[in-house]
Amino acid sequence: MMLELRDIYKTYLQGKMEVPVLGGISLTVSEGEYLEIMGPSGSGKTTLMNIIGCLDSATSGEYILEGEDIAAVSEKRMSEVRLKSIGFVFQSFYLLSRQSALENVALPLLYAGVRKRERNEIARRALERVGLGDRTDFKPTQLSGGQCQRVAIARAIVNNPKILLADEPTGALDTRSGEQIMEIFKSLNQEGVTIVMITHEPEIAAHAKRTLHIRDGLLLGPDGRPIKPKAAPQAEPAPPAPKPSQAAIPAPQKVKKPRQSLVPPKLPHMPGRHKPDPEKGQSPESGQEPAPALRDPDPQVSPAPAPKQEPLNPKTQKPQEEISGQSIIASLERMAAAGREGADHEE
Ligand code: ADP
Ligand code: MG
Numbered sequence: 001m002m003l004e005l006r007d008i009y010k011t012y013l014q015g016k017m018e019v020p021v022l023g024g025i026s027l028t029v030s031e032g033e034y035l036e037i038m039g040p041s042g043s044g045k046t047t048l049m050n051i052i053g054c055l056d057s058a059t060s061g062e063y064i065l066e067g068e069d070i071a072a073v074s075e076k077r078m079s080e081v082r083l084k085s086i087g088f089v090f091q092s093f094y095l096l097s098r099q100s101a102l103e104n105v106a107l108p109l110l111y112a113g114v115r116k117r118e119r120n121e122i123a124r125r126a127l128e129r130v131g132l133g134d135r136t137d138f139k140p141t142q143l144s145g146g147q148c149q150r151v152a153i154a155r156a157i158v159n160n161p162k163i164l165l166a167d168e169p170t171g172a173l174d175t176r177s178g179e180q181i182m183e184i185f186k187s188l189n190q191e192g193v194t195i196v197m198i199t200h201e202p203e204i205a206a207h208a209k210r211t212l213h214i215r216d217g218l219l220l221g222p223d224g225r226p227i228k229p230k231a232a233p234q235a236e237p238a239p240p241a242p243k244p245s246q247a248a249i250p251a252p253q254k255v256k257k258p259r260q261s262l263v264p265p266k267l268p269h270m271p272g273r274h275k276p277d278p279e280k281g282q283s284p285e286s287g288q289e290p291a292p293a294l295r296d297p298d299p300q301v302s303p304a305p306a307p308k309q310e311p312l313n314p315k316t317q318k319p320q321e322e323i324s325g326q327s328i329i330a331s332l333e334r335m336a337a338a339g340r341e342g343a344d345h346e347e
Contacts, residue, residue: 002163002194003052004028007229008061010047010217021047023217024061024229029163034189035196036208044217045198046167052196053086053165054078066162083111087156087193089166093148095140095155101127102136105154112159126154130184146177153184157193164188166197170204182207 010022021044029035039045050056051063054070063070066085070078082088095104102123109119127136130150140148149169156164166185170178178201186207189195197208205211212219218226 002029002031002033002066004062004064005052006062006064008048008051008058008063010044010051010056011059021217022051022058025214025217025219026227026229027212027219029194029196031162031194032189032192033194033196034185034207034209036205036211037196037198037214038200038202038205038211039198039214040200043214045200045214047217048214049165049167049196049198053088054082083108083159085162087159087161087164089149089152089156089164089169091168091171093140093145093152093172095148095151097140100137100139101132101143101151101154104140104151105158108155108159123154123158126158127151129157130154131180144177145173146180149173149177149181150184153181153188157188161193163194163196166195168199169197170199170201175203178204 005025005027008022008025008027009020012019012021025048037045037048047056051058052065054065058071061071065081068081070081073081096107099107102120105126106119106123109122114122124133124136127133130153132147132150132154135143135147135151138147140151143151149172153169164185169185170181173181182204185195185197189209195208197204199205213224214220215226218228221227
């Protein structure tokens with residue numbers, strides 16, 4: 001088995017208010033599966049994906065990934081797992097706009113300590129795998145939206161992850177580019193990559209081998225009804241000494257450790273938290289300043305609404321990035337910086 005979720009609850013803290021988002025999700029994904037999770041906007045898809053991707057922790061419940069109890073591991077281990085075992089594809093690509101396709105794809109390898117010559121070779125092969133062998137030197141601004149997403153897929157698979165997670169990967173693309181992306185996913189899955197994809201587009205979901213539906217933080221059963229967790233939290237007697245902050249969280253009896261003290265309620269610049277905004281570029285580290293625009297030459301891509309303002313650390317008034325250390329994009333930015341410095345010392 002690839003992964004198993006048991007009674008996963010997620011409650012965000014919005015100021016002092018608790019926002020229950022996932023209400024007890026249980027799910028297993030086998031090796032080689034191609035699973036699609038469908039649901040309307042706001043149903044908790046991205047929240048679930050972030051937990052599966054070790055970008056965020058559940059409030060309670062168990063998550064076993066390749067036999068490892070993820071709820072029990074350190075932040076450091078979580079980021080190792082992300083690097084080694086998981087490939088991410090997001091709706092808005094998150095490519096570094098000043099780097100070539102090849103450099104973007106090679107970034108995870110740089111992070112993994114692979115030397116330049118080798119990583120360029122592996123990255124080139126990954127780009128060939130997504131049909132972009134002739135675009136290695138192009139920057140994201142010189143590529144179409146569909147091509148950008150293919151670069152992002154090449155980056156996601158360059159480390160040979162066990163599992164590929166895609167959060168609305170075609171959401172910002174025209175139908176034809178979306179179909180191309182689905183073809184790539186299909187052939188990756190045929191090559192043995194486990195895929196979990198999220199969408200709200202039925203045509204896209206039709207490509208998966210198995211589809212699950214999510215509504216209001218619960219998966220739906222074959223009868224279309226929400227699958228309630230076995231021990232409904234309301235029916236449970238109150239745990240012996242609930243901490244005040246956990247009192248209203250469903251099913252707190254399984255809380256392993258006070259995750260909410262480790263993870264800020266809303267991770268700033270969390271991939272997938274933003275509405276698609278190609279104009280904003282891909283540099284979340286740039287704070288509120290718009291990053292150099294990723295020009296999308298595809299006229300069919302309609303401009304997206306501006307992203308919600310992300311909350312700042314109330315003390316420092318800075319994004320809470322450093323506290324979480326969990327944004328893959330922050331990691332990528334750091335990798336890029338390290339790469340520019342490292343390049344002088346290598347070879
Ligand atoms: P989806 O991806 O299905 O559109 P999300 O998982 O992004 O849904 O969000 C589900 C619900 O959780 C929404 O109501 C959203 O407002 C809320 N939510 C998501 N992230 C946060 C957060 N960091 N803090 C508070 N509420 C959040
Ligand atoms: Mg989402």
